Amino acid sequence: MSEVKAKSRGNKEVVTKKPFNMSYIRRYWQLYALLVLPVVYLIMFKYVPMWYVLIAFKKYSIVQKIWEMPWAKNHGFEYFIKAFKTPDFRTSLKNTIWLNLLDLVVGFPVPIIFALILNELRFKFFKKTVQTIAYMPHFLSWVIIYGLAIQVFAPTTGLINILVQNLGFEPIPFLNEGHHWVRTYIGLGIWQSFGWNSIIYLAAIAGISPELYEAASVDGAGRFSKMWHITLPGIKPTIIVLLIMALGNIIGSGFDRPFALQNNLVMKNAEVIATYVYKAGIKGSQFSLTTAVGLFQSVVGVIFLLLANWLARKFGERGLW
Amino acid sequence: MKKKVLSLILASAMVISLAACGSSSNDSSAATAPDTSSTETTTAADTTSTDTASTDTAADTATEEEAAPASELTDGKFAETRHITVEVYDRGNDNGSDPTNNMYTEFIKKGMMDQHNVEVEFVAVPRWTEVDDINNLLAAGDAPDICVTYSYPTVLSYAQMGGIIDLKDYVEEYKADTQNLWNWLGDTNMLWDKDPKTGSLWAIEGKRAEQERIVTFVRQDWLDTLGLKTPTTRQEFEDMLIAFRDNADTLLGKDASKMVPFSVSKDIGWRTANLLASFLDPNISDREFYINGFDDRLVTQTSTKEAVRLLNKWYNDGLIRKDFAIYDDDTAEDDMIKSGYVGAFMHNWDMPFRNGEDSYNSNLRRLVGENAKFVAIDPFENAAGKHAKFLYSSAGDRKIFFPTTNDEVLASFLYLDFISDPATIKYLQAGDEGVTHEVLDSGAIQIIAAEGDAIQNSGKNIDYTITCNGTYFGDTALADLSRAYGYADQDPELVSQADKISLTDGIAPINVNVGEISAEAGVGDTLSSKRDQIYDNAVVAPVADFDSTWDSFMDDYLSSGGQDIMDERAAKWEEYFGDADMLP
Numbered sequence: 080m081s082e083v084k085a086k087s088r089g090n091k092e093v094v095t096k097k098p099f100n101m102s103y104i105r106r107y108w109q110l111y112a113l114l115v116l117p118v119v120y121l122i123m124f125k126y127v128p129m130w131y132v133l134i135a136f137k138k139y140s141i142v143q144k145i146w147e148m149p150w151a152k153n154h155g156f157e158y159f160i161k162a163f164k165t166p167d168f169r170t171s172l173k174n175t176i177w178l179n180l181l182d183l184v185v186g187f188p189v190p191i192i193f194a195l196i197l198n199e200l201r202f203k204f205f206k207k208t209v210q211t212i213a214y215m216p217h218f219l220s221w222v223i224i225y226g227l228a229i230q231v232f233a234p235t236t237g238l239i240n241i242l243v244q245n246l247g248f249e250p251i252p253f254l255n256e257g258h259h260w261v262r263t264y265i266g267l268g269i270w271q272s273f274g275w276n277s278i279i280y281l282a283a284i285a286g287i288s289p290e291l292y293e294a295a296s297v298d299g300a301g302r303f304s305k306m307w308h309i310t311l312p313g314i315k316p317t318i319i320v321l322l323i324m325a326l327g328n329i330i331g332s333g334f335d336r337p338f339a340l341q342n343n344l345v346m347k348n349a350e351v352i353a354t355y356v357y358k359a360g361i362k363g364s365q366f367s368l369t370t371a372v373g374l375f376q377s378v379v380g381v382i383f384l385l386l387a388n389w390l391a392r393k394f395g396e397r398g399l400w
Numbered sequence: 401m402k403k404k405v406l407s408l409i410l411a412s413a414m415v416i417s418l419a420a421c422g423s424s425s426n427d428s429s430a431a432t433a434p435d436t437s438s439t440e441t442t443t444a445a446d447t448t449s450t451d452t453a454s455t456d457t458a459a460d461t462a463t464e465e466e467a468a469p470a471s472e473l474t475d476g477k478f479a480e481t482r483h484i485t486v487e488v489y490d491r492g493n494d495n496g497s498d499p500t501n502n503m504y505t506e507f508i509k510k511g512m513m514d515q516h517n518v519e520v521e522f523v524a525v526p527r528w529t530e531v532d533d534i535n536n537l538l539a540a541g542d543a544p545d546i547c548v549t550y551s552y553p554t555v556l557s558y559a560q561m562g563g564i565i566d567l568k569d570y571v572e573e574y575k576a577d578t579q580n581l582w583n584w585l586g587d588t589n590m591l592w593d594k595d596p597k598t599g600s601l602w603a604i605e606g607k608r609a610e611q612e613r614i615v616t617f618v619r620q621d622w623l624d625t626l627g628l629k630t631p632t633t634r635q636e637f638e639d640m641l642i643a644f645r646d647n648a649d650t651l652l653g654k655d656a657s658k659m660v661p662f663s664v665s666k667d668i669g670w671r672t673a674n675l676l677a678s679f680l681d682p683n684i685s686d687r688e689f690y691i692n693g694f695d696d697r698l699v700t701q702t703s704t705k706e707a708v709r710l711l712n713k714w715y716n717d718g719l720i721r722k723d724f725a726i727y728d729d730d731t732a733e734d735d736m737i738k739s740g741y742v743g744a745f746m747h748n749w750d751m752p753f754r755n756g757e758d759s760y761n762s763n764l765r766r767l768v769g770e771n772a773k774f775v776a777i778d779p780f781e782n783a784a785g786k787h788a789k790f791l792y793s794s795a796g797d798r799k800i801f802f803p804t805t806n807d808e809v810l811a812s813f814l815y816l817d818f819i820s821d822p823a824t825i826k827y828l829q830a831g832d833e834g835v836t837h838e839v840l841d842s843g844a845i846q847i848i849a850a851e852g853d854a855i856q857n858s859g860k861n862i863d864y865t866i867t868c869n870g871t872y873f874g875d876t877a878l879a880d881l882s883r884a885y886g887y888a889d890q891d892p893e894l895v896s897q898a899d900k901i902s903l904t905d906g907i908a909p910i911n912v913n914v915g916e917i918s919a920e921a922g923v924g925d926t927l928s929s930k931r932d933q934i935y936d937n938a939v940v941a942p943v944a945d946f947d948s949t950w951d952s953f954m955d956d957y958l959s960s961g962g963q964d965i966m967d968e969r970a971a972k973w974e975e976y977f978g979d980a981d982m983l984p
Binding site: 344365 | 959
């Protein structure tokens with residue numbers, strides 16, 4: 080990115096006047112040299128493997144080359160049809176969308192609110208301390224978080240339920256009943272990420288000109304009206320960009336969070352596409368079937384992304400591009 | 401101002417895209433891993449295409465060999481040094497020895513070099529992710545020449561993709577050179593997996609020297625404290641659990657709230673196996689047992705629902721460990737058992753004696769008291785009044801296969817032969833006298849705690865004796881004599897008692913070889929996971945909801961491939977055995 084910037088800043092006329100030629104490359108060869116490694120990396124690890132997305136349409140064999148493998152039945156769509164006939168895939172698709180939707184509705188506003196609150200704090204030391212503590216969970220792996228969750232939420236031996244039982248109530252099945260599990264899943268997700276995600280908003284807030292606040296104060300605006308009329312509109316583009324990204328991810332999901340948190344009692348609510356693909360594909364060696372599922376997931380994700388971007392532009396926002 | 405905002409957005413977009421990369425790489429680790437593994441296949445395919453060629457030539461030379469046998473070997477030795485690689489499990493034990501370089505690997509390397517002029521190299525594969533790791537190695541064309549796995553479906557799916565050498569001709573061709581192997585495994589294990597139609601043989605079954613499987617254990621000192629006698633029936637067992645529950649204050653004092661009368665893990669099918677087996681109809685036909693028998697934890701046998709109903713009642717009466725289903729591994733349970741909070745459990749027949757000073761019984765002796773110990777009991781009688789329980793079959797342990805990248809088939813067979821030599825097995829299991837074992841007056845071999853290079857990372861070094869699982873010492877009589885002394889820091893009498901009970905009224909599983917059941921391919925893991933869901937959910941359901949819970953999870957199991965397997969098994973049975981109820 081820095082190369083691009085340097086190029087565009089230093090030599091605007093060259094770019095616009097002369098089209099691409101060798102002397103240009105010769106003049107800035109250092110920049111191109113810097114670019115070679117990242118480009119090779121991208122091609123090797125991001126584009127060459129993409130070739131193998133074809134096995135979604137082929138009968139996979141471990142020893143044949145990709146073009147030697149025979150096409151799957153039904154014009155290559157055998158595995159897509161099979162996937163949609165599999166009850167497990169349908170369950171995991173439903174769960175993926177539901178969990179991500181909840182994450183979006185419940186989890187998306189939290190870092191914004193947190194950033195707004197932090198921004199209003201005047202005592203620097205306290206602000207920094209809170210901020211640092213809020214970042215911490217981001218650095219824990221989900222396996223560790225599940226270990227913590229068991230200590231705190233386990234049905235009979237968890238801290239909270241020991242307390243609840245000693246008070247004479249029935250234990251709350253945080254981890255072992257489907258609907259409660261969903262709440263725990265969402266809650267832990269928010270706890271793990273809200274501090275970290277608020278960084279971007281804090282940065283955006285820091286970019287708002289103090290003059291606006293001063294002018295508003297002179298006009299007699301209070302804290303809330305400043306928040307509502309200056310801060311929020313100021314970070315609106317950032318919010319939109321993040322929202323579009325989140326919508327693009329509505330059918331995808333991380334692997335480690337559901338995988339670490341799920342257990343046998345809640346599988347009907349906890350199996351998501353990522354974990355299903357892992358179990359059926361890698362452990363069950365059904366590579367073609369799960370590549371088809373993965374491809375389907377990506378295509379739908381892109382559609383959502385485009386749709387959200389189109390909507391954002393329609394409402395006069397900048398969008399991603 | 402606008403510029404500032406723009407640059408902020410750009411910067412934040414970059415941060416997000418980085419973050420997005422991070423998270424997407426997480427799920428693509430699942431989603432695209434097949435892709436990446438197959439990327440590597442390009443090279444794999446290259447090498448294998450030459451390899452298939454070389455197997456062809458191997459087959460050619462093989463036919464030549466038939467004309468002039470022993471052309472390759474002189475006195476069992478190759479003229480030129482050959483090189484083979486061998487898979488060995490890496491168990492990642494604390495304070496273990498290096499699995500690829502220790503006293504035992506040195507012994508094997510030296511032996512193979514001296515006897516056959518073959519250089520052996522060990523390739524460590526993590527034990528707990530073995531199937532995944534072998535997948536990757538096979539896909540990359542880097543799999544060891546001799547691979548070993550517990551999962552036959554894995555072998556089969558790679559065989560179907562053409563990744564594995566068909567051993568059907570080789571086993572006969574090299575029979576003369578591999579007498580130890582044939583003597584040890586016999587026709588049964590050598591040809592166990594032979595397809596009845598095509599004759600293909602994708603894997604050789606390692607042999608279990610011990611058929612002991614699962615036993616129930618109880619805290620003898622608790623029985624003594626409460627003045628109870630050893631339970632011999634299901635009802636007495638239940639009464640005993642109730643007594644444990646009701647006398648928690650006496651037994652555990654201030655820790656009374658931690659009392660667990662009967663402990664299980666999320667693998668209910670294993671951890672209550674003898675109870676489930678006792679509900680099975682003693683006169684069940686081979687046919688029915690086979691058709692409903694895909695699941696090795698009996699979940700689809702018709703009698704199992706009633707057995708689980710009893711467990712469900714126990715759970716709701718507070719007799720079974722709460723929370724068992726949310727723990728992924730057994731460490732939390734191990735700690736409970738070692739701390740003395742658990743009254744009874746069912747597990748591998750030698751479970752309380754494993755791991756020397758860190759064993760259950762050694763921990764109890766140290767942490768709870770001199771008398772605290774688990775002893776084996778046999779309380780689950782079936783309708784015929786027998787204490788029937790399943791044994792291991794002699795096969796069904798490790799499966800040994802050669803990937804197509806193996807171009808040293810003969811050398812690999814010689815390795816298996818060497819590993820099956822009684823003298824080799826004895827050394828690998830017993831090690832050196834004074835270092836890893838002592839010989840008692842009776843002649844029995846007593847295993848003692850070893851140090852450094854001599855530490856066995858697996859019990860009886862099964863990771864090296866891949867054709868043999870369990871105490872053998874190269875001599876069945878010696879093995880029987882020594883079995884009770886095979887556990888460091890344990891009371892031999894307790895071991896011997898557990899050994900005896902584990903074999904009482906034991907049922908050896910039947911081997912129905914009707915070739916491949918295509919409905920079973922690729923669904924094994926999914927169905928095992930669903931099996932555990934049936935068991936776990938049914939056990940913890942409220943008593944009133946038991947039937948509906950069992951039925952809905954069972955429906956899910958059947959519709960996810962379980963029913964297809966039963967149908968295909970029924971059809972195959974009819975094809976091979978007609979309407980006979982029993983195996984011929």
